[in-house]
Amino acid sequence: MNAQAQHLVKSDVERALSTALPRLESLAGKHIFLSGATGCLGLWLLEYVKVLNEDHGFSLQVSALQRNEHDLLTRAPHLAQFEGLSLLSGDVRYLDGIPADVTHVIHAAALSDRRLLASRPVEVAEVNALGTHRILQAVRLLEDVHNVVLLSSGLVYGTQPLDCERITEQFTGELPSNTVNAVYAESKRFAEAIAVGFASESKIPLSIVRPFAVIGPYQRLDLPWAVTDFIRDSFHGGPIKIMGDGTTVRSIMYAGDFASWVLCACAAKLRGETFNVGSPEAIDLLTLAEKITSHFSPQPDIQLNAGHLGHHPSRLVPEVSHAQNTLGVGFSLNLDQAITQTLTWNRYIRSS
Amino acid sequence: MSELSIAILGTGNIGTDLLLKVQRSQSLSCRLFAGRNLASPGMTKAAKLGVPVSAEGIHGIERVAGEVDLVFDATSAAGHLLHAPVLKSLGMIAVDLTPAKVGKMCVPAVNLNECLESVNVNMVTCGGQASIPLAYAIGQAHQEVEYIETVSSIASRSAGPGTRINLDEYLETTESGLRSFSGCQKSKAILNLNPAQPCIHMQTTVMAKVQEPDLTRIRAEFRKVVSLITPYVPGYEVIVEPLLENGRVISMVRVSGLGDYLPKFAGNLDIINCAAIAYAEALAKKRMGA
Amino acid sequence: MSDAPSLTLCDATLRDGSHAYQHQITAEQIQAYASAAEAAGVAYLEVGHGNGLGASSLQVGESLLTDEEMLTLAKEPLKHTKLSVHIIPGFATIQRDIQLAMDLGVELFRIGCHCTEADVCERHISFLRQQSEEVWGVLMMSHMASAAVLLEEAKKMQSYGAQGIVLMDSAGAYLPEEVKQKVGLLVENLEVAVGFHAHQNLGLAIANSLVAVEAGARILDGTAKGFGAGAGNAPLELLVAVLQQKQILTGVDLYAMLDAANLVERLFGSALPTMSDVSIVSGLAGVFSGFAKPVKRVAEQFQVDPRDIFVELGKRRVVGGQEDLIVEVASALAAGKETI
Numbered sequence: 001m002n003a004q005a006q007h008l009v010k011s012d013v014e015r016a017l018s019t020a021l022p023r024l025e026s027l028a029g030k031h032i033f034l035s036g037a038t039g040c041l042g043l044w045l046l047e048y049v050k051v052l053n054e055d056h057g058f059s060l061q062v063s064a065l066q067r068n069e070h071d072l073l074t075r076a077p078h079l080a081q082f083e084g085l086s087l088l089s090g091d092v093r094y095l096d097g098i099p100a101d102v103t104h105v106i107h108a109a110a111l112s113d114r115r116l117l118a119s120r121p122v123e124v125a126e127v128n129a130l131g132t133h134r135i136l137q138a139v140r141l142l143e144d145v146h147n148v149v150l151l152s153s154g155l156v157y158g159t160q161p162l163d164c165e166r167i168t169e170q171f172t173g174e175l176p177s178n179t180v181n182a183v184y185a186e187s188k189r190f191a192e193a194i195a196v197g198f199a200s201e202s203k204i205p206l207s208i209v210r211p212f213a214v215i216g217p218y219q220r221l222d223l224p225w226a227v228t229d230f231i232r233d234s235f236h237g238g239p240i241k242i243m244g245d246g247t248t249v250r251s252i253m254y255a256g257d258f259a260s261w262v263l264c265a266c267a268a269k270l271r272g273e274t275f276n277v278g279s280p281e282a283i284d285l286l287t288l289a290e291k292i293t294s295h296f297s298p299q300p301d302i303q304l305n306a307g308h309l310g311h312h313p314s315r316l317v318p319e320v321s322h323a324q325n326t327l328g329v330g331f332s333l334n335l336d337q338a339i340t341q342t343l344t345w346n347r348y349i350r351s352s
Numbered sequence: 353m354s355e356l357s358i359a360i361l362g363t364g365n366i367g368t369d370l371l372l373k374v375q376r377s378q379s380l381s382c383r384l385f386a387g388r389n390l391a392s393p394g395m396t397k398a399a400k401l402g403v404p405v406s407a408e409g410i411h412g413i414e415r416v417a418g419e420v421d422l423v424f425d426a427t428s429a430a431g432h433l434l435h436a437p438v439l440k441s442l443g444m445i446a447v448d449l450t451p452a453k454v455g456k457m458c459v460p461a462v463n464l465n466e467c468l469e470s471v472n473v474n475m476v477t478c479g480g481q482a483s484i485p486l487a488y489a490i491g492q493a494h495q496e497v498e499y500i501e502t503v504s505s506i507a508s509r510s511a512g513p514g515t516r517i518n519l520d521e522y523l524e525t526t527e528s529g530l531r532s533f534s535g536c537q538k539s540k541a542i543l544n545l546n547p548a549q550p551c552i553h554m555q556t557t558v559m560a561k562v563q564e565p566d567l568t569r570i571r572a573e574f575r576k577v578v579s580l581i582t583p584y585v586p587g588y589e590v591i592v593e594p595l596l597e598n599g600r601v602i603s604m605v606r607v608s609g610l611g612d613y614l615p616k617f618a619g620n621l622d623i624i625n626c627a628a629i630a631y632a633e634a635l636a637k638k639r640m641g642a
Numbered sequence: 643m644s645d646a647p648s649l650t651l652c653d654a655t656l657r658d659g660s661h662a663y664q665h666q667i668t669a670e671q672i673q674a675y676a677s678a679a680e681a682a683g684v685a686y687l688e689v690g691h692g693n694g695l696g697a698s699s700l701q702v703g704e705s706l707l708t709d710e711e712m713l714t715l716a717k718e719p720l721k722h723t724k725l726s727v728h729i730i731p732g733f734a735t736i737q738r739d740i741q742l743a744m745d746l747g748v749e750l751f752r753i754g755c756h757c758t759e760a761d762v763c764e765r766h767i768s769f770l771r772q773q774s775e776e777v778w779g780v781l782m783m784s785h786m787a788s789a790a791v792l793l794e795e796a797k798k799m800q801s802y803g804a805q806g807i808v809l810m811d812s813a814g815a816y817l818p819e820e821v822k823q824k825v826g827l828l829v830e831n832l833e834v835a836v837g838f839h840a841h842q843n844l845g846l847a848i849a850n851s852l853v854a855v856e857a858g859a860r861i862l863d864g865t866a867k868g869f870g871a872g873a874g875n876a877p878l879e880l881l882v883a884v885l886q887q888k889q890i891l892t893g894v895d896l897y898a899m900l901d902a903a904n905l906v907e908r909l910f911g912s913a914l915p916t917m918s919d920v921s922i923v924s925g926l927a928g929v930f931s932g933f934a935k936p937v938k939r940v941a942e943q944f945q946v947d948p949r950d951i952f953v954e955l956g957k958r959r960v961v962g963g964q965e966d967l968i969v970e971v972a973s974a975l976a977a978g979k980e981t982i
Contacts, residue, residue, distance in 0.1 A: 096396040100611055137393055140509070141365065143615045144550040200794055203509050203547055203758065272790050503701045503966050508759060516761050520735040540699050543732040547758040547786075548959035557966035559700040592970055598939060600700045604970055 002352035006078055008345050009044075009217050012256040013051045016332040020260045021056065023328055027267045028058045030146070033102040035092050035135060036109030037064035038071040040218040041151065041211075044259030045106065046079045053084045060084050063099050065109065067091060076218070092131035098138040104266050105148040107135045110191075112153070112184065114224050121183040128187035129194065136198040147205050149266045150195045154212035154278060154318055155185040165282070166319035169210070169274045205271045209262055212278025212318045215338050216255025217345040226285055227252060230292045231346065238300020240293060243307030246286025249315040251279040254338035257331055264327045273326065276318035281335060291336065295343050355381040356636035359413055359444075361435060362426035363387030363405075365512075366449060366621060368394035369613035370424050373629045375401060376612075379636035380629070383420050386412035397613070410435050417442045421639070422632055425450060428514065429521075440471055445635065447628050448474040451521050457529055460630040461485040461580040468638055473631060477522050478620035479504035479541060480529040481627045482556035482588075482607050485581055489573035490560045490594075490601060491534035499561040500536045502526065505544040507551035510618035519543060536560075554607040554619035555591070559600045570594045570601060578605075584630035585623050586610065647893035649885065650861045652808075652837070653684040653878055655906060656716060657728055658863075658870030661692035661932045663913050665703040669715050671909045672707075675866070677719040678902035683894045684878070686726040686750050688863075689716040692871060692932055693962065694754065695727050695743055696734035702932065702965050709739065713746045726750035728780070731762045732963065736769050744775065752808065753799075754780030756961045757787045760795035764802050771803030778837070778861075779804035782962055785815040785928055789827040796828050796836075806835045806861055811850065812932070812962060814843025814872050814925040821853045829858030837861025840876040842868055843925025845917065847876035848884060855890065866899070866906040867914050872924055872931025874915030879903040923949040927956025936968050944972040951975065 017024075032049070036042045042064065052058035061084050066072050069089040073080045080087065086099075092109045109131055111117070111124045132150065139148055158175030160167050167173070177186055192208055199206040213227060221232040227250075233240045242248075261277045283291075286302065293300045323329055333341065358380050360367050367387065371394070374380045385398040386406040398405050406412025413423060422445040425432045432452035439446040448455055455472025458464070462485055467473045475481065483502035491497055515522065526541035546552050574594050581588045587608030594603040609615065609622030616622075656675055660667055672689065679687045689712050691697040691705045698705040705712070717725050725748050729740060732755075740751065751770050753763045763779060770777040779799030784792055796807045809824060821838065828836045838854035840847035840863070851862050864881045868874030882899045885892050907914065915921070915934075924934060929952050937955075941948035954971045 094391070094396055096393050096400060097613075100615060134393070141613065141615055143611070143617060146549075201513070201761075205549075272788070499700075501700045503699075503963070505964050505967075513761070516759075517765055519731045519762055520737065520765065523732070523735055524737075542699060542701055542963060544961060544963040545732070545756060545759050545762065546959070546961050546964065547756065552958075555967075557701070559966075561700070592973060595969075595973075597943060597969055602700075602966070602969060604966060 005348035016260040030103040031061040035065045043218040108151045125187045129190040132191035153188040168319040208274040241306035247313040251317045253279040275323040278318045359384040363394035367426035372612040446472040485577040486558040487534040492573040493569040497536035501540040503542040508547035551617035652686040654688045655865040657688040661871035666706045672715040676716040682898040688726040696739035724749035757781040757784040760798040767802035778806035784809040808837035810839040814841030815928040826857040835860035839863035842873040873921035930962040944976040946975040
């Protein structure tokens with residue numbers, strides 16, 4: 001991977017650690033099992049662990065599960081080998097165990113690609129729900145487990161009403177279960193329920209993280225999400241097509257902050273907590289598209305109402321004060337900075 | 353054939369841990385790992401180890417009739433009640449790790465040789481495997497033991513749903529084991545679950561009332577029996593040698609597991625598996641010699 | 643306004659007091675106190691070994707009288723006051739102990755366990771409910787778990803059929819704000835009545851009981867003169883007096899309760915619990931109050947400071963029933979060994 005891109009990520013990690021480091025101290029000398037190591041979050045977590053070990057003497061061990069043997073080497077060769085890392089390969093659905101001395105588990109393996117969800121919903125359900133079941137079966141056999149962090153999703157809440165500014169961890173919205181569109185959210189809900197069941201039955205310390213939209217390095221631009229669409233299409237010169245009138249509202253967190261929040265949740269001594277992880281700053285899609293396209297010259301066109309008429313705007317913005325107050329986490333980059341970093345990183349990657 | 357051919361019935365955590373112990377054994381070889389769920393973590397593990405597996409439970413065992421000498425039953429009490437007559441008719445020795453109490457109670461440090469003729473042996477309970485040898489030592493030192501009691505504390509995480517729902521049976525079986533091996537008429541068993549993190553290792557205390565206790569003799573018998581246990585339960589550690597406190601003889605051991613498949617803190621589960629393996633290995637040795 | 647009591651008082655004098663009396667309560671003492679409790683009009687009188695049915699043992703102390711003797715004697719003078727027993731799975735079994743108590747006419751069965759282990763009570767609670775007996779669940783050492791965990795465990799007991807849930811501050815370690823938080827959460831989320839069982843190690847038994855009532859508790863445990871484990875329980879005569887002052891109806895006659903307290907003073911005299919350096923350290927360490935007597939005895943035998951034993955036991959997060967560890971800790975301290 002491009003050295004400039006690597007350097008950019010490392011400087012982001014160092015910036016976040018300048019405030020987060022004290023909250024991570026309980027992880028020193030511990031052993032993390034990370035599933036989903038080659039996803040955007042997984043790669044960022046590995047970046048953090050690498051810096052913690054190389055520059056801060058953390059002596060963290062991380063056993064990182066990748067689906068196929070060479071995934072990590074292909075995606076981020078500089079992360080495929082560093083002090084403390086052991087690479088494991090295999091499908092989380094058929095996992096036959098976790099190293100016995102693992103103390104912390106971050107279960108980030110999941111299928112979240114909307115295209116896959118459309119054509120293979122059964123597999124999505126199986127990986128997300130039964131993968132969680134399998135992980136927790138293995139967790140039951142650990143010698144001394146301090147925390148299991150389950151990566152759920154902000155979509156478990158169902159529909160956020162347009163007049164509800166931010167949704168808290170207690171919110172429950174409409175979520176009809178008998179449509180194929182519900183499979184992803186329901187698989188995440190079931191994963192939470194399975195984990196809570198294990199926690200209750202087998203006294204497993206559990207923390208649930210519900211992430212919302214992110215932007216940043218390592219995010220695959222081929223994913224059909226609003227923010228990835230905008231970036232990818234901008235690189236291609238545009239135009240950017242927004243299906244509705246651009247009033248749909250999201251909030252976007254920098255991926256580096258996402259990973260540092262997850263790591264802080266993992267290090268925290270709290271148990272049985274659920275945290276929204278995301279940005280609380282609402283932004284409509286038109287403004288988001290404008291922010292992104294302004295970095296390109298010529299500036300790509302933005303076309304509204306590219307979809308059919310009557311496209312309903314939606315809103316998905318979390319209240320994150322629970323995580324901020326109990327984990328002491330914050331934001332190292334605002335959205336404008338996050339966009340700048342993301343585009344710069346992608347330019348480095350594209351130039352190499 | 354230099355090895356005893358065994359099968360394991362029940363592919364949960366106990367059965368899988370047994371499998372790893374069998375794999376390590378010089379004198380046992382696993383012919384079949386049989387359960388119900390081919391996709392379970394235990395089955396996955398067995399398949400990776402190249403062990404033949406079957407999802408047909410006892411019927412899977414029936415299919416290898418004539419090829420298996422001994423079957424470890426790590427299913428459930430209800431399961432073993434169904435399996436016991438089948439195994440008997442197949443001419444296979446049953447080593448019962450469930451609380452079904454079909455066969456002869458076996459505590460290898462105490463009555464291994466007597467059990468080698470039985471077609472069905474039951475491994476009592478985890479607390480029984482830890483405490484009975486100590487009770488036996490006291491019984492050897494004193495003709496008359498007035499009362500004997502054992503208390504085991506185990507990590508909450510090592511007590512699965514089966515243990516939790518069957519506490520009463522655990523107490524009754526352990527109490528009857530204490531009586532029959534110590535010759536004492538009156539016994540009591542107590543079990544505590546402790547949720548502390550990190551998990552506590554199994555700890556077992558044996559207390560007894562005897563007239564004019566002869567501590568020297570008790571200690572000698574105690575050391576003798578402990579020296580018979582540690583070869584098959586390496587994690588069996590004496591924490592308090594027999595001493596007199598408040599008119600009672602008290603001694604205490606801690607049992608750490610081998611950490612094969614089950615965690616090390618689950619010494620309570622490990623000790624019963626170790627005892628089962630010790631029994632099977634003794635049988636292998638006997639048959640080889642014969 | 644109805645005169646029906648809005649608060650149920652459970653008198654544990656002849657059960658928790660057993661800890662303070664090394665389980666040597668006599669037939670005469672039981673008879674005398676049971677009559678006094680009946681006269682005072684407490685709703686329930688709990689009787690037996692400090693650790694409940696079937697607990698007489700070398701581990702936690704042998705009772706002078708058998709369960710059968712104690713329950714028969716106590717039952718005799720009771721008319722309005724109902725006889726209750728404490729039951730800990732792992733000590734007591736259905737066949738040996740619960741069946742016996744049913745035969746002897748016990749009217750309330752309080753099934754207790756360490757506060758994180760409610761599922762060990764499933765069999766016992768379900769069995770008793772199938773026999774249409776009154777059953778409550780008791781979460782012991784409840785200072786050791788968070789409010790959320792206690793709620794989860796209490797809900798398990800409720801789903802097994804428990805008709806009341808009592809949080810025990812078995813170590814006398816609660817501070818009032820913790821009572822408010824934990825009792826409050828249970829009251830908000832359970833269908834059944836919630837109770838609180840206080841201990842006096844930090845001098846907060848009455849204060850904590852009142853906070854519990856303010857948080858919605860409908861059941862309080864206490865003992866006459868605080869006769870109970872460690873530094874004792876919430877003194878019932880004081881509870882009745884304070885509740886009367888707050889105009890909370892308990893159905894207990896204050897003067898008769900004061901008489902019962904005087905009787906306890908006469909019956910048990912020097913065994914009545916007092917605050918001491920050791921009981922305070924025990925409360926701070928969060929160790930089961932029932933350990934007080936055995937720790938004192940073992941400390942003397944091994945010539946070590948009982949306070950050090952409590953601190954060490956607290957570090958190990960021991961639970962009720964692990965009394966055998968006292969000898970181990972004391973012998974380790976005596977040997978000057980570094981223990982974990």
